[in-house]
Amino acid sequence: MRHHHIPAALERRVRKRARNRCEYCTLPQELQEATFHVDHVCPRLAGGRTAVENLALACVSCSLRKGARVTAQDPSTRVIAPLFNPRTQRWADHFSLMRAPKVIGKTAVGRATVLALAMNRPAVVAIRLAHMALGRLHPA
Template sequence: MSFISETLRQKIRTRAGNRCEYCLSHQDYMMGRLQIDHIQPLAKGGSNTEDNLCLACELCNQYKWIQTVGVDPESGETVSLFNPRQQEWINHFTWSTEGTEGTEIIGLTPCGRATISALKLNNNLAVTVRKNWVTAGWHPPN
């Protein structure tokens, strides 16, 4: 069992802008509360320190679980998954265009593509929900 103080939890939420740091879903549009994720899982030697914690939606957190590496579907290479404390989202991902604008996350790098695959960032539920967010004018985020 890990203990993360409410002060640290709030700091992580604020730093993330109340968005999942993997799929960028905003807390205002989620049924459940965004969760604190251990980038390097405790089971693999990670800690409860601020530099190892990020905000994640339930789907991303469940799919990530204890994964720290994934396979780039283009090259077949095993690479580290996206680390929101060490990398910028925009350098590894972008939003789809042309008919599916803002509904799918596109990987720009091996890390991005492996993360999309491992965390199933474009699963059917996520894409369907994003379509509705786009229609409402809530998505994609800037």
């Protein structure tokens, strides 16, 4: 998937739409060394197309953890839930930064995705704290 060629113009559209942030964990590309990936929301293995309506900007960690997964277990209810889809769902409906620097899942989709993509791994929590200190991340 990440070896799949994305035309430069398409990548620019995806980056601009995402405002250069990971559409899963919200990490900004700014201050990150590794270039974020253009992720297939519906994986190519599952027939997902390389088209703007099936692409999302993802930080390297979210992208690698997501891979070809489309579901994960909600740790609260143990129900298997679909992973968050940034094209058809609204981030704020499923996640909260009220307890920033941690991302809290508000729904089965949100909780399953927080866990599956390790959105509160220590390195990203430290980066969120740094962005908060710079006034670039607002708990909401």
